[in-house]
Amino acid sequence: MTVDDRFTRGLRDAGDEEPTGVRNEIVTGPVSDWATDFSHMEPEWTNDPYPIIEDLRGRCPVAHTDRFGGGWLPTRYDDVASVAYDTERFSSRAIIMSNFRPPRDIAPIGGSPPISSDPPFHHHARKLLLPAFTKTAVARREEATRAYCHALIDALEGREEVDIARDYAQHIPVRVISDMLGFPPEDGPRFRRFIENALEGVNRMPEERMAGMNELFDYLLVQINDHVANPRDDLTTYLIEAEIFGQKLEPSHVAGTMALLLIAGIDTTWSAIGASLWHLAKTPADRERLVAEPQLLPTAMEEFLRAYAPVTMARLVKEDMQWNGVQMNADDWVLLSFPAANRDPSQFERPDEVVIDREVNRHVAFGLGIHRCVGSHLARMELRVALEVWMERIPRFSLVDPATVTWSTGQVRGPRSLPVRIG
Known part of the structure; x- marks a missing residue:
């Protein structure tokens, strides 16, 4: 079998694999009680989850739902951390809470290593990626990222109103990840469709979701075959040639792994950039202070990551057990709400306030435990450069109408529409 045949067959098999477990279950609809019937797919949660989280933390710190085939939502920092660090009782074989589970035998590798991998395989899968995401490697991408941010703003010349999410924030991680993987940057609209299917389409019928996944794998097959025929210095060629235990992957x-980098590497950073600009657009005092004190931006950026952490991850319970006073069953979901942990008053003073000069800020926006985001240096660089360039070029901007701001649904939360007035 040639290398090309190996990838053609392997990707077809991966794209055609049917999920097992709970299926065809409607997971959205009005919530009767957030403590016993939570759903992170509802408009109230999408628009502003923090009052719901605060209420739950006070009266029911580990909420439950029968939706998605059964799941749990810890809202305290210590409980979130406890699950994140516990790889003996919680599996990462699926990290998107939906209406079906992948088969157990997919562990320890999972469908999107290393984020879907359990120990001991996780260590080896993660180690493969580390060289591409060191501070040194990321620093080499800063100049191109900065130039691209300037080009995006150049294209807005003469406009009094722009949508920062659609016209600016979303394009930056698309370009960075495209360059890293060696994908055509003009394919950005396709990437956004893949993201929406994977992260926001969890209430669709499995056949629809699988069709979307097959489209993603078809795309990856084209890119892999092109890299097999024309190797170059990028992350795709690196993965094709990489080995674990002396064997090709x-x-x-x-x-x-390519799907993980394409989807998670784009949506999380897009959301963080958008949420930070949303805060500055609606908070003129903070915006004006950062314009006057640009050296404060790195500190402010960490506060935006804390207050508007975009990512919530899921785990699956391995076996029936009692955990912190609740009865968890095998294959129950557990949502790790890093946004909830970041607003726990036991860990942060004035947790619901955005304090842009907050000095002590041990936030967990990039996760906890072995799955802490491997791309955190890259995400921080993109966020910092995006904010620096925007504030330098457009120091005065405000929301056109707060009611027109829309947010993504699901486990990655960020503005999808963010109209602002310039000047």
């Missing part, structure tokens, strides 16, 4: 491993 399985095609499903290569494709799953």
Whole structure:
């Protein structure tokens, strides 16, 4: 079998694999009680989850739902951390809470290593990626990222109103990840469609979701075959040639990691950039202070990450057990709400306030435990550069109408529409 055949067969198998478990279950609809029937897919949660989280933390710190086939939502920092660090009782084989589970035998590798991998395989899968995401490697991408941010703003010349989310924030991680993987940057609209299917379409019928996944894997197959025929210095060629235990990576491993970088690497940073600009657009005192004190931006950026942490991850319970006073069953979901942990008053003073000069800020926006975001240096660079360039070029901007701001649904939360007035 040639390398090309190996990837063709491997990717077809990966894209056609049917999920097992709970299926065809409607997971959205009005919530009767957030403590016993929570759903992170509802408009109230999408628009502003923090009052709901605060209420739950006070009266029911570990909420439950029968939706999604059964799941749990810890809201205290210590409980979130406890699950994140506990790889003996919680599996990462699926990290998107939806209406079906992947089969147990997909562990320890999972569909998108290393984020879907359990120990001991996780260590080896993560180690492969570390060289591409060191501070030194990321620093080499800063100049191009800055130039691209300037080009995006150049394209807005003469406009009095712009949508920062659609016209600016979303494009930056698309370009950075495209360059890293060696994908055509003009394919950005396709990437956004893949993201929406994977992260926001969890209430669709499995057949629809699988069709979307097959479209993603078809795309990856084209890119992999092109890299097999024309190797170059990028992350895709690196993964194709990489080895674990003296063996080339399985095609499903290569494709799953590429899918992870494409989806998670774009949506999380897009959301963080958008949420930070949303805060500055609606908070003129903070915006004006950062314009006057640009050296404060790195500190302010960490506060935006704390207050508007975009990412919530899921785990699956391995076996029936009692955990912190609740009865968890095998294959129950557990949502790790890093946004909830970041607003726990036991960890942060004035947790619901955005304090842009907050000095002590041990936030967990990038997660906890072995799955802490491997791309955190890259995300921080993109966020910092995006804010620096925007504030330098457009120091005065405000929301056109707060009611027109829309947010993404699901486990990655950020503005999807963010109209602002310039000047």
